[in-house]
Amino acid sequence: MPTFSLPSLENIREAHTAIQPFIHRTPVMSSSAINIMAGCSIFFKCENLQKVGAFKARGAANAVRKLSDSQKLKGVATHSSGNHAAALARAAQVAGIPAYIVMPKTAPEIKKAAVASYGGEIIECEPTQQAREEMLGKVVEKTGATFIHPYDFMDVIEGQATAALELIEDVEGLDVIITPVGGGGLLAGTLLTAGYMNPSLEVYAGEPQGADDAFRSLQTGERQPSLKPNTIADGLLTSLGEINFAIIQGRIKEIITVSDEEIKAAMKLILERMKIVIEPSSAVPLAAILKEKETFAGKNVGVILTGGNVDLGI
Amino acid sequence: MPTFSLPSLENIREAHTAIQPFIHRTPVMSSSAINIMAGCSIFFKCENLQKVGAFKARGAANAVRKLSDSQKLKGVATHSSGNHAAALARAAQVAGIPAYIVMPKTAPEIKKAAVASYGGEIIECEPTQQAREEMLGKVVEKTGATFIHPYDFMDVIEGQATAALELIEDVEGLDVIITPVGGGGLLAGTLLTAGYMNPSLEVYAGEPQGADDAFRSLQTGERQPSLKPNTIADGLLTSLGEINFAIIQGRIKEIITVSDEEIKAAMKLILERMKIVIEPSSAVPLAAILKEKETFAGKNVGVILTGGNVDLGI
Numbered sequence: 279m280p281t282f283s284l285p286s287l288e289n290i291r292e293a294h295t296a297i298q299p300f301i302h303r304t305p306v307m308s309s310s311a312i313n314i315m316a317g318c319s320i321f322f323k324c325e326n327l328q329k330v331g332a333f334k335a336r337g338a339a340n341a342v343r344k345l346s347d348s349q350k351l352k353g354v355a356t357h358s359s360g361n362h363a364a365a366l367a368r369a370a371q372v373a374g375i376p377a378y379i380v381m382p383k384t385a386p387e388i389k390k391a392a393v394a395s396y397g398g399e400i401i402e403c404e405p406t407q408q409a410r411e412e413m414l415g416k417v418v419e420k421t422g423a424t425f426i427h428p429y430d431f432m433d434v435i436e437g438q439a440t441a442a443l444e445l446i447e448d449v450e451g452l453d454v455i456i457t458p459v460g461g462g463g464l465l466a467g468t469l470l471t472a473g474y475m476n477p478s479l480e481v482y483a484g485e486p487q488g489a490d491d492a493f494r495s496l497q498t499g500e501r502q503p504s505l506k507p508n509t510i511a512d513g514l515l516t517s518l519g520e521i522n523f524a525i526i527q528g529r530i531k532e533i534i535t536v537s538d539e540e541i542k543a544a545m546k547l548i549l550e551r552m553k554i555v556i557e558p559s560s561a562v563p564l565a566a567i568l569k570e571k572e573t574f575a576g577k578n579v580g581v582i583l584t585g586g587n588v589d590l591g592i
Numbered sequence: 593m594p595t596f597s598l599p600s601l602e603n604i605r606e607a608h609t610a611i612q613p614f615i616h617r618t619p620v621m622s623s624s625a626i627n628i629m630a631g632c633s634i635f636f637k638c639e640n641l642q643k644v645g646a647f648k649a650r651g652a653a654n655a656v657r658k659l660s661d662s663q664k665l666k667g668v669a670t671h672s673s674g675n676h677a678a679a680l681a682r683a684a685q686v687a688g689i690p691a692y693i694v695m696p697k698t699a700p701e702i703k704k705a706a707v708a709s710y711g712g713e714i715i716e717c718e719p720t721q722q723a724r725e726e727m728l729g730k731v732v733e734k735t736g737a738t739f740i741h742p743y744d745f746m747d748v749i750e751g752q753a754t755a756a757l758e759l760i761e762d763v764e765g766l767d768v769i770i771t772p773v774g775g776g777g778l779l780a781g782t783l784l785t786a787g788y789m790n791p792s793l794e795v796y797a798g799e800p801q802g803a804d805d806a807f808r809s810l811q812t813g814e815r816q817p818s819l820k821p822n823t824i825a826d827g828l829l830t831s832l833g834e835i836n837f838a839i840i841q842g843r844i845k846e847i848i849t850v851s852d853e854e855i856k857a858a859m860k861l862i863l864e865r866m867k868i869v870i871e872p873s874s875a876v877p878l879a880a881i882l883k884e885k886e887t888f889a890g891k892n893v894g895v896i897l898t899g900g901n902v903d904l905g906i
Contacts, residue, residue, distance in 0.1 A: 305619075326867045546906045553640045553869040553900035586867035590904050592860045 282521055285436040287474035290467075294440040297339040300372050304328050304441075306448050309551045316567050318574040321452070322548075323445040326556045326586030330368050330392070332361035332513075333441050333464055333584050334428070338369040340437025341426045350375050352422035357403075357410040359385040360513060361585050362428035367398030378423050380413045382406075388589065429461030430519030439467030445580045446475050453577040458562040458584055459483040459492045459533060460514035462522025468582065469529040480531040482573075484566035486511045486541060492518045492526070493533045510538045513559035513585060532573075534566035541565045548583070557588040596835055599750040601788035604781075608754040611653040614686050618642050618755075620762050623865045630881050632888040635766070636862075637759040640870050640900030644682050644706070646675035646827075647755050647778055647898050648742070652683040654751025655740045664689050666736035671717075671724040673699040674827060675899050676742035681712030692737050694727045696720075702903065743777030744833030753781030759894045760789050767891040772876040772898055773797040773806045773847060774828035776836025782896065783843040794845045796887075798880035800825045800855060806832045806840070807847045824852045827873035827899060846887075848880035855879045862897075871902040 285293070304324045313319050325333035342354060353376030356366050363379045370377035377398040381390060382405035393400055403413035418425055427434065441464065442455060455472055459465045465483050472479045485493050489507035495518055504517035518526075536544075545561035548554065560583040567574050567581070599607070618638045627633050639647035656668060667690030670680050677693045684691035691712040695704060696719035707714055717727035732739055741748065755778065756769060769786055773779045779797050786793045799807050803821035809832055818831035832840075850858075859875035862868065874897040881888050881895070 331867060542906060549869050549904055549906060553645060555863050555867040555869055590863055590906075592856060592863060592904075 282432055284470060284525070285432065285439070287471070290436060290439045290443060290471055290474070293340045293436050294443055296343050297336060297437060297440065300329070300339045300369070301335050302328055303444055306445065307552060307554070311551045312547060312564070315547070316574065317571050318567065318577045318579050320564070320567065321445070321449045321578065321580045322552070323441060323580060323582045324554065325441055326554060326560060326583050330361065330364045331585055331587045332365065333438060333582065334361040334365035335368065336440050337434035337437035337463060338362065338365035338426065339372070341431065341433040342369040342373050342375070344433045345424060349424045352424070353377060354426050355414060355417050355421065355423040356380070356426050356428065357414045358428055359389055361587060363389065363398070364392040364396060366426055367393045367396035371397045376421070376423065378417045378421055380410055380417060382410065386589070429463030429516070430521055432521065435463050435467045435470070435522070435525070437467070438464045439471045441582055442468040442471040443475070445582065446471065446479070449578070449580060451578050452476070452479060452580045454480045454482060454574060455580040455582070456482040456484060456563040456566060457582045458511070458514055458559050459485050459518070460489070460559065461516040462492060462518045462526060464582065464584060465530070466522045466525040469525060473529060481529070482531050482566065483533045484562035485533050485535050486514055486562060487535045487537050489514050490535050493535050495523055496527065496530070496533055509541070511541055511559040511562055513557060514562065534570055536562060536565040536569055540569060544568060555586045555588065555590070556583050557585045560584045560586070596746055598784060598839070599746065599753070601785070604750055604753045604757060604785055604788070607654045607750050608757055610657050611650060611751060611754065614643070614653045614683070615649050616642055617758055620759065621866060621868070625865050626861060626878070629861070630888065631885050632881065632891045632893050634878070634881065635759070635763045635892065635894045636866070637755060637894060637896045638868065639755060640868060640874060640897050644675065644678045645899055645901045646679065647752060647896065648675040648679035649682065650754050651748035651751035651777055652676065652679035652740065653686070655745065655747040656683040656687050656689070658747045659738060663738045666738070667691060668740050669728060669731050669735065669737040670694070670740050670742065671728045672742055673703055675901060677703065677712070678706040678710060680740055681707045681710035685711040690735070690737065692731045692735055694724055694731060696724065700903070743775030743830070744835055746835065749777050749781045749784070749836070749839070751781070752778045753785045755896055756782040756785040757789070759896065760785065760793070763892070763894060765892050766793060766894045768794045768796060768888060769894040769896070770796040770798060770877040770880060771896045772825070772828055772873050773799050773832070774803070774873065775830040776806060776832045776840055778896065778898060779844070780836045780839040783839055787843060795843070796845050796880065797847045798876035799847050799849050800828055800876060801849045801851050803828050804849050807849050809837055810841065810844070810847055823855070825855055825873040825876055827871060828876065848884055850876060850879040850883055854883060858882060869900045869902065869904070870897050871899045874898045874900070
């Protein structure tokens with residue numbers, strides 16, 4: 279167990295104020311058709327409409343603003359082929375500092391183009407976890423840049439915690455919040471905010487059956503590795519982080535696992551009924567609600583739609 | 593040339609107030625990335641987020657509210673396989689009156705399901721224009737229902753005119769508005785509202801090259817039939833209406849035609865950058881702006897995104 283001190287509500291509010299110029303206060307949307315199907319009132323926090331198309335803009339902006347002046351001079355680095363890569367590149371660009379992003383050679387061109395469009399320097403590597411970590415180590419050694427972990431890092435968690443802050447401020451009378459869980463940055467941040475602002479608010483997570491390491495970790499009480507994860511929810515393939523697990527344990531109400539078919543059906547529902555573009559990971563909480571309707575029946579349920587970066591094949 | 597009297601601005605405002613309980617005041621969205629590409633500032637009026645997923649909810653609601661009490665008793669009828677069908681069924685349901693919707697046998701199940709979900713009675717016919725009109729005649733004769741034309745009808749045009757009313761109220765300093773043109777209901781309504789509210793506001797339309805009857809009608813000064821229209825913008829296959837043409841002529845600045853490839857590229861841009869779902873017809877104005885950049889350079893351009901009912905194949 280790592281030692282760390284948790285951000286207070288005051289810290290989270292301070293982070294929110296500090297990053298506000300660089301992020302959107304995203305809208306909360308509802309669909310009466312989906313509410314009827316689900317048997318509860320769902321308030322969707324649209325982080326798919328966030329800068330860079332994902333909540334990751336929050337954590338990256340917060341991590342960058344907390345760097346010391348000498349750290350800022352040398353910039354930031356990470357390895358990621360997903361939303362954190364683009365979010366960190368943008369946060370660095372806004373702050374006027376370098377960003378070094380290690381990406382597997384095989385990453386889709388559209389992901390590389392996004393990082394490049396924010397001025398991030400891309401360093402390619404072989405598409406294995408080991409190659410990514412080794413290359414990152416070399417980059418950090420050479421440049422002196424600060425490694426910003428995508429989720430297992432308190433400043434990032436503190437930033438992600440601001441999404442639930444806005445949701446709780448904007449929707450009166452929430453009974454439940456549900457988020458997806460991958461590495462656990464958003465979920466940990468949401469648990470902290472909810473616990474401070476309204477201790478009776480229950481927090482759930484949805485997780486793909488094909489990448490259910492967080493579910494198994496809670497069951498066994500020990501952090502379980504994510505072995506050969508396989509799901510269309512490509513943002514949730516990562517393993518639950520160490521400090522994320524420590525925060526989640528004992529605070530979360532339940533993790534509900536869902537199949538790829540259930541994720542696809544929920545995604546279709548959101549595209550067709552709400553006319554907004556979400557990536558498959560964002561559909562996981564609605565899939566969980568529709569699977570366990572009795573748990574949420576009649577309640578006011580906040581759902582964080584995490585991102586909208588998906589290739590719809592148009 | 594038909595004789596008709598145009599609605600005044602006061603009429604349009606009255607329509608707006610009357611239908612307000614039954615429609616959304618849709619948001620106006622912008623994308624800095626798209627603005628950079630286009631070289632102008634675009635304000636997207638999101639009628640894809642309107643009730644039934646299209647601006648057609650406005651015209652249908654207005655036509656139904658203007659029925660006499662004796663007409664209301666017998667209900668409304670139309671032939672359509674598109675957004676007007678669902679919009680009229682919903683407007684009738686809200687008013688508690690019957691709606692008879694003639695649809696081709698071959699209409700997609702999802703379109704029939706939408707009409708049925710609003711309580712519309714579907715009467716199937718062969719998939720030809722003649723069969724549709726004949727069946728509609730029979731239905732009207734049998735039921736006494738009032739035929740609500742999808743666009744060539746002043747009460748419908750007056751309803752569609754309320755979209756531009758909201759856009760002009762919500763965005764200060766617009767120089768231009770551009771809409772797609774199919775039958776011409778939205779375009780005619782937009783021209784009326786813009787002309788009343790700000791005579792210096794220029795109105796353009798975008799039209800698919802594969803269904804360019806409105807473009808040809810303006811060129812020749814006579815309404816041209818839509819012969820074998822063929823475009824992915826399936827909401828724009830219909831022929832320009834008679835009173836629509838009369839309103840458009842002399843008021844519109846220009847119709848810009850675009851290819852299906854240009855429509856697809858604009859649609860992809862909106863899905864990827866704005867994370868909202870639009871149907872291909874909605875992408876036609878952006879395609880026109882990107883095609884004739886010099887026309888719009890540096891201007892504040894309002895775009896009406898007409899609808900979001902599309903099967904993305906998820």
